Amino acid sequence: MNRKLYALCGADRSRPFSPHVWKTALSLAHKGLDYETLPVGFTEIPTIENGATKMVPLLRDGDTLISDSFDIAVYLEKTYPDRPSLFGGPGGQAMARFIESWSQLTLHTALVKVVVLDIHDRLAPVDQAYFRSSREARFGTTLEAVVEKNAQAELAAFAARLEPIRATLKRQPFIGGETPLFSDYILFGPLQWARITSPMAILAAGDPVTDWFERCLDLYDGIGRSVTAA
């Protein structure tokens, strides 16, 4: 296979969990492009492809190496223009940047405080030390304290954070309109990350956002469901 996606995994190499890698997995499926998933642990990332990247996703497409889920989506859009569009035009590509910014600031920042210890516990031993020290430096406290202090409050407030998604879904089945676009995969990524790494219930039954998330899990022969919930 000439197309390879390097995907972050824990001790179980069959359970890629990075939100950003999931954005790329759905982007490739959206374009109908086959690929091989190569699992990597956190501490392996600097060694892949001769040190090509510090972060995943990293995509090898023939002779091209490209990282960052948004840059990969732009690359796929440009390289495979005859396949279904990921952005629905240049306006969609620009506005997806707003959705990415909002998602990082609103979803990722909340969910990390819920799932960070669950992620740690699922890593291979060699990656646990790296993960703990780098994340504890970022938070200024232990992973245990991050979760104990924040997880319940973040979970209780999480439904309110989703309100712009919920309001949009009153008008259309996907953020991209009648069918999903990269904007949907941007928002799917962090929710899938939480689904795979943590047993905590992030989304409530009956919420239109939950229904949309389930629709996203069903896409492309259910590749989102190829990894079960934690």
Next chain:
Amino acid sequence: MNRKLYALCGADRSRPFSPHVWKTALSLAHKGLDYETLPVGFTEIPTIENGATKMVPLLRDGDTLISDSFDIAVYLEKTYPDRPSLFGGPGGQAMARFIESWSQLTLHTALVKVVVLDIHDRLAPVDQAYFRSSREARFGTTLEAVVEKNAQAELAAFAARLEPIRATLKRQPFIGGETPLFSDYILFGPLQWARITSPMAILAAGDPVTDWFERCLDLYDGIGRSVTAA
């Protein structure tokens, strides 16, 4: 003139202030379409065009009457496809709904608590009674209490609310990309509403969002500046 935009005004009929009408004013300018602005007070709205609308903007374009700033943008895009696009494709049209939802939930809800009394004070007497009673019913308290209780806190927290815009502007000069799209006018609307109705400083000097707002004020021969700041 066969194209008329009904625009909400206070006692000074030369100062349209509705955030949604401003979105339409910029949409028409974006398309290079001439129009006549017809000022209306709150209590006049039900009388215009034989009761065609409960809310402005209302656009008459020849034989067509259409309300709601987003619906008008979609109408203009469809009716004048050879003029510059307001959405940059179907993806941009769909994603602009997310930006509209976010703006309503994040910018409008905060700014109304800052400017609601300023708006009241600028209305014609006949509109003040309607405005006070309808808004006080909505807030469950007096306009004076809304502002006294919330305005300073909302102003202090407002810069943080703008973070998704600020993050997007690190990558591109407009939310629509290299040039503005309707997504920019969605976000411009509430900031222009505050600029025209209230002397409170909403945006800080040196903030990239302020620089973007100034660029929006400059668009189309500076029509945003055709009404001075309060």
